[in-house]
Amino acid sequence: MSVTKITRKNFLKGTGGTFALMFLPSFFLTSCENDATPNRKADPEFSPDIEIELTAHPSEVSIIPGAKTKVWKYSGKVIS
Incomplete structure (x- = not known):
């Protein structure tokens, strides 16, 4: 039987990854629940x-x- 020594670095990598998988998707998807679409009408x-022209x-x-x-x-020039 092999005993694996858990180092502080491996522990933090494992718990940090687990936290990211649990927390981040809900963090990014909460804005989808609200009507957060900006007004796009001119x-x-x-x-x-x-007025500028960008390339x-x-x-x-x-x-x-x-x-x-x-x-x-990026380069640009003033049109008017």
């Missing part, structure tokens, strides 16, 4: 202060020296 009286494109940047990280870069 206001016909709205007049924007500025996104994939790129690579050095966040830490020697390694490139894939990111999305």
